[in-house]
Amino acid sequence: MARKGKLVKAVAYMRTSSATNVGADKDSDKRQRAAVAAFAKRAGFEIVGEFYDPAVKGEDRIETRPGFAALLDRIEGNGVRVVIIDEISRFARDVLTQELGILALIKRGVTVLTASGDDLTNTDDPMKVFTRQIAGAFAQLEKARLVAKLRVARERKRAEGGKVEGRKTLAESRPNAVALACELSEQRPRLSLRAARERARSSAPPASGGSSPPRIAFTPE
Numbered sequence: 047m048a049r050k051g052k053l054v055k056a057v058a059y060m061r062t063s064s065a066t067n068v069g070a071d072k073d074s075d076k077r078q079r080a081a082v083a084a085f086a087k088r089a090g091f092e093i094v095g096e097f098y099d100p101a102v103k104g105e106d107r108i109e110t111r112p113g114f115a116a117l118l119d120r121i122e123g124n125g126v127r128v129v130i131i132d133e134i135s136r137f138a139r140d141v142l143t144q145e146l147g148i149l150a151l152i153k154r155g156v157t158v159l160t161a162s163g164d165d166l167t168n169t170d171d172p173m174k175v176f177t178r179q180i181a182g183a184f185a186q187l188e189k190a191r192l193v194a195k196l197r198v199a200r201e202r203k204r205a206e207g208g209k210v211e212g213r214k215t216l217a218e219s220r221p222n223a224v225a226l227a228c229e230l231s232e233q234r235p236r237l238s239l240r241a242a243r244e245r246a247r248s249s250a251p252p253a254s255g256g257s258s259p260p261r262i263a264f265t266p267e
Contacts, residue, residue, distance in 0.1 A: 053092040056128035056159075058082045059117055061136050065101040075100070078132040081161040086130060089163070093130070095120055104139025108147040121154055129158045134166060145177050 060078040062068050075098060086093050099113035108114055131137050138144040148166055151158055158166040169175055
């Protein structure tokens with residue numbers, strides 16, 4: 047809890063599952079906001095920002111939520127270290143999703159409180175600590191599996207002769223220009239520099255938006 051006589055800065059996080067409960071005429075976010083504000087007033091916190099994920103299901107992964115991503119950016123940017131939510135189900139309904147989100151906040155030194163005063167980041171409960179460790183291990187496993195899957199896909203494409211990394215070559219990004227340059231370089235008798243430029247301009251397709259095609263530079267021998 048905040049110290050008596052000194053307000054501690056905090057941010058609020060809210061979530062509404064169904065799109066039918068989102069809108070000016072709906073009260074889901076209003077009820078959550080009121081509960082958070084009432085608790086903050088009682089406990090000595092000052093709400094300096096709020097973050098809302100409308101139409102986000104309780105089992106949706108934390109990292110896919112725009113509101114939660116903005117919350118993390120705010121925390122990392124201004125030093126606020128308290129997040130207040132209405133209740134745990136507003137954070138997430140899926141246990142694994144809950145623990146992964148709370149774990150992300152714990153790593154940033156953040157305390158997560160509910161409007162009823164529960165500290166979701168409390169590490170005194172050994173079962174909660176164990177669950178978060180399992181959740182963290184599961185997330186690490188999923189990341190490792192994804193990395194391995196992408197590596198196998200890259201190696202397969204490379205074995206088939208495809209390009210999988212790095213910038214596109216000029217032949218890939220502007221094949222017509224490369225083909226024209228090769229044609230002009232092999233033409234006999236040689237074209238003058240001016241004639242080559244005119245040929246390039248007349249052969250190149252218009253760029254998007256109707257602007258003139260990019261020029262091809264020719265270096266006289």
